[in-house]
Amino acid sequence: MPPAASAGERYGVVWASATSAGKTAGNVTQIHRVGVRVYLDIGPGGEPASDxxxxxxxxxxxxxxxxxxxxxxxxxxxxxxxxxxxxxxxxxxxxxxxxxxxxxxxxxxxxxxxxxxxxxxxxxxxxxxxxxxxxxxxxxxxxxxxxxxxxxxxxxxxxxxxxxxxxxxxxxVGAAAVGLLVFTGLAMLARRSRRRALAVH
CATH class of the missing domain: 2.60.40.10 (Immunoglobulins)
Known part of the structure; x- marks a missing residue:
């Protein structure tokens, strides 16, 4: 890449192409081509996040x-x-x-x-x-x-x-389940505390 290339993401393709030799008896030429798409990220800091x-x-x-x-x-x-x-x-x-x-x-x-x-x-x-x-x-x-x-x-x-x-x-889902368990545990502790307070009185 040129040293002066600006930061950012670029899109390109690398082509490989082969063409058949010309024939004097016809006007049909075969071309075989394959390409690889390229995502090129220029700049410090690693790849940007996708979302x-x-x-x-x-x-x-x-x-x-x-x-x-x-x-x-x-x-x-x-x-x-x-x-x-x-x-x-x-x-x-x-x-x-x-x-x-x-x-x-x-x-x-x-x-x-x-x-x-x-x-x-x-x-x-x-x-x-x-x-x-x-x-x-x-x-x-x-x-x-x-x-x-x-x-x-x-x-x-x-x-x-x-x-x-x-x-x-x-x-x-896991966070909701943990929250439900915490809520249930606090409710049970509160209920036990009430029973103990009634027993003392």
């Missing part, structure tokens, strides 16, 4: 009847993210469940950029209502959300999912 948030979940159904959900995502970290993930539908009509379904591949967002990923479902999927659970990840960063939504009729766009919330992670 993203999940926004609205918008249900839709194509004119051909294919239902889908578009998930808004914002890159809130300091480096590019490549999003993958799955979508699961639960609590549907008569308690039905569907999925998990893969989201569209190849969604890359630069720092500060917002975009969308989409999950598509079978045409015969009922309109709902459903509870949708979205699990997205980029490398080691994983984010989840859930909402209630209903798919529209063919050719329509539904109302964005309501009640959007983070799904509790293992850490938050």
């Amino acid at each position: 993203f948030t999940i926004g609205k979940l918008l249900p839709a159904r194509s004119p051909q009847g294919e239902p889908s959900v578009t998930v808004e995502v914002a890159n809130t970290g300091g480096r590019a993210i490549d999003l993958t993930g799955k979508v699961t539908l639960t609590e549907g009509p008569a308690g039905t469940r569907a999925g998990p379904f893969e989201v569209t591949q190849g969604t890359t967002l630069a720092p500060g950029q917002s975009g969308q990923v989409t999950a598509r479902f079978p045409n015969e999927l009922p309109n709902g209502p459903w509870r949708i659970e979205v699990n997205l990840e980029s490398g080691m960063v994983k984010r989840s959300a859930s909402a209630k939504l209903t798919f529209p009729d063919p050719g329509g766009t539904g109302t964005p999912g309501t009640g959007l919330s983070r799904i509790a992670t293992g850490w938050t």
Whole structure:
């Protein structure tokens, strides 16, 4: 890299290409090419942190009847993210469940950029209502959300999912369990203290 290169993250590709020798009998040339994508971070302090948030979940159904959900995502970290993930539908009509379904591949967002990923479902999927659970990840960063939504009729766009919330992670569940144990222990101690005070009187 040039010594005067400014700090920040760069994007590039390294190409390897081979072209067949020209032929006098024809005008077709074969080119074989392969590339490797490069994320180049310039500057001190190591790699910037990666993070993203999940926004609205918008249900839709194509004119051909294919239902889908578009998930808004914002890159809130300091480096590019490549999003993958799955979508699961639960609590549907008569308690039905569907999925998990893969989201569209190849969604890359630069720092500060917002975009969308989409999950598509079978045409015969009922309109709902459903509870949708979205699990997205980029490398080691994983984010989840859930909402209630209903798919529209063919050719329509539904109302964005309501009640959007983070799904509790293992850490938050553990913290809640510890808090519950502490609360229960304090309540038991208070009850014993009251009994002792009554016995003394």
